[in-house]
Amino acid sequence: MMKNEFGSIKISNDCLANIAGNAATSCYGVVxxxxxxxxxxxxxxxxxxxxxxxIKIRTSENAMAIDLYIMVEYGVNxxxxxxxIKDNVKYQVELVTGLDVKKVNVHVxxxxxxx
Numbered sequence: 665m666m667k668n669e670f671g672s673i674k675i676s677n678d679c680l681a682n683i684a685g686n687a688a689t690s691c692y693g694v695v696x697x698x699x700x701x702x703x704x705x706x707x708x709x710x711x712x713x714x715x716x717x718x719i720k721i722r723t724s725e726n727a728m729a730i731d732l733y734i735m736v737e738y739g740v741n742x743x744x745x746x747x748x749i750k751d752n753v754k755y756q757v758e759l760v761t762g763l764d765v766k767k768v769n770v771h772v773x774x775x776x777x778x779x
Contacts, residue, residue: 681716687756688732691748693740698733698773707774709735729767738777746770
């Protein structure tokens, strides 16, 4: 929550997750957001309208930490993709919200081979 002389602004975690998810999925090599199934532990690709389920947001005063659970294309350099995602998500979330992003964690849940 942000406060100033005019009042306060509260941005929901779903809104923050959508901003972060759009920033992450716009990066080269990212197939989409993913979530692991509780039953068999297999990662499942989420549809665009459900992508916030693959993102966890932790907020404190005026800072936040973001955990992204993604699926990547086969054959791409995962370390390079993760660095690109961290930079892009941090930049986009800070640009849109004005909040400080302290940490962005990228969890690769799976690799997609072909279409």
